[in-house]
Amino acid sequence: MPDRGAAAPARDALPFALFAGAVAVVLVVLAMLRPVDHDESQYVAAASLTARGLLPYRDYAYLQTPLQPFLLAPLVRAAGLWAWPALRIANALFAGVAVIAVAGAAMAAGAPRRVALSTAALFATTDILLFSAGTARNDALPAALLGGALWIAILAERRGSGYGAAAWVGLLLAAATATKLSYALPAGAYWLAALADRRRQPVAVMLGALPVVAFLAWTWWQSPAGFAFDVFRFPMEAPAEYYVATDRAWRLSNWAKVIDALKFLALGPALLAALVFVRERRWRRPDMLGWMMLAGLLAALLPSPTWRQYWLPLLPPLFIALALLWTRQPPQRAMRVAMAVFVVAGLAPSLAALANGPGLWRAMAESRAVGAALDRAGIAPDVPVATLSPQLLPAARRAPDPRFATGPFYFRSAGLLDRAEEGELALVSRARMPTYTPAAVLVGGEDRWTSGDPELDQAMQRWALTSGLRRVDVPRSRLRLFIR
Structure with a gap:
């Protein structure tokens, strides 16, 4: 007799693999067709200079935490003339990993495969993710690392895994922070959640983060003054100086920040997903995902002004939580129609950008x-x-x-x-x-x-x-x- 129990996981794995492949292909195609953005300048430069043996902060300025240029320098060397498209493809694939990790984490937390894939697909249609996936910036990689950390953390919690899984969570969250500083807040939130629930092995989380902490210390040691200015002082002081000098100080106001936040979240289903979460009052007694969402919210709102890519740390835990909410109470028809409208809004900026040609x-x-x-x-x-x-x-x-x-x-x-x-x-x-x-x-x-x-x-x-x-x-x- 055939082993029916073995056949079911194989059938489940096939749609998941097809979903993952489809997400990767679509994001790569969009990245290849998206117009040029001057935001890409320093990221391509940093990877190119690091590929030539120069070090950030010591030999050139890099206005972010330093991990991404080191990780992508071998790709730049291998790609040669095609380094810029290769960096775009890498970012598209990182974004695809973030989407796949949301689906995997939702399934690990108990959501049915159909619900998990649906909410991950909604995540993939947000303009926040699509912009990050389509340009050679440093947004997609930390989102992938955050998504992977959440997936492992939820699997470990469900299966009662020990130190190894917790160390991987610490490593991935620290790597996300070493790629983009705003991810220090979600990393800190997870650390606090681990301290509150010792089953998450806070000591192992800390030990897993140590190699990345040592790497950051080494890059700081190469040029303490450069590291301090590029990573901390410039992001805190430069936006205010620029917007005041260009007679746009209003962009730094709190009301402008609120308007920008609503606009960026409404370009896709993120705003509606957040409203669903708030309506269910899950925030009153937050679990680990709730604390991670709060940290992502703070990471987006602390800088002035806030930009769409700043909201990316919020989205992986938000859409995982949405999958769990819809597992307990499936969305009604009105909610599905509303989500479809917001999906169209999320796709619109990318489609408009593609209209300008390759x-x-x-x-x-x-x-x-x-x-x-x-x-x-x-x-x-x-x-x-x-x-x-x-x-x-x-x-x-x-x-x-x-x-x-x-x-x-x-x-x-x-x-x-x-x-x-x-x-x-x-x-x-x-x-x-x-x-x-x-x-x-x-x-x-x-x-x-x-x-x-x-x-x-x-x-x-x-x-x-x-x-x-x-x-x-x-x-x-x-x-x-x-x-x-």
Whole structure:
């Protein structure tokens, strides 16, 4: 007689695998078609410079915690000219892991497979996730690490697993924090939940985090001043300086933050999922997922202004909790219709972005044209290029000048550092342009087509001209190249 008990898990595994594959394919395709965003600049630069042996904070500025450039540097070396698309694909796959982890954690917590996959699919349609998946930023990797940690934690809780699982949870949460600092709040929330319930093995969680803590300490030791400024001081001070300088101080107000929060959560089912959670009053006696959601909420609201990607730490525990709520009380027809409406709202920004055409591939062609122009001008591949758009350089077979590794984000600052401090921390601001003569300057990538500020590139162009550089023609390109 056939083993019917063995056949059922196999049948269950097949739809889960198909779901995982479909999510990965869709997110990768969207990442390949999404237009260029200037937010990608410092992340591509950091991975490229780390792949060449430079270290963040010591050799170049990196305005985040340091794990991602080290993890992705081997991918950049392997991809070569295709480093930028490869980084986008990696982020899309990280986002896919986050979605799959939500489904797996929901099933581990007791949700039926159909409910778990449905709520994970809702998570996948939020604009918060889709933007993070479609650009070469540092949002998708920590979300995947957080989702994996929740999956393991829930499995361990259900199965009574011991120190090993708890150590993995600590490692993953610490790695998420080492990728993006805002994930320190969910990591701390889990630690407090483990202290409150010793079955979660708080000592093992702490021991699992130690290798990542040691890594962070090592990167701090390389340049304590650079680490302190890039990771802590810049995020706290730079937004206020920038928005006040551009006469948009209202963006820092609490009412603007509330409006932004509602807008970003409403672009997809996250807002409705949060309302379902609040209506059920699960927040009055929060469990581990409740504490993680509260931490994610604080992680999104503490920065000013808040942006859509800041809300990503909230979503994995929120949609796992939604699956459990719907397991106990399936949604009525009105709720399903409302969710469908919010799904359309979540997909709309990505569809609108895709309507602009495959911006990545045009930018790649223009980058190759820049590389050819540099070759004709006799600029060797090992000569760094000063630009606010370093994401364009891998396809040109060039490396960014480390002093411009943050793209436009420190460059637009005015008073955070003086000239001596900028020199010490390998930074350049528009207010204090360098006195050296660069070998090559590339402009045109910090513009409206990348959601950038053209005035910043104009400052770079003035610097190139006053330094005596001559313009080199880049045929059929929006980019402008100046060489010594």
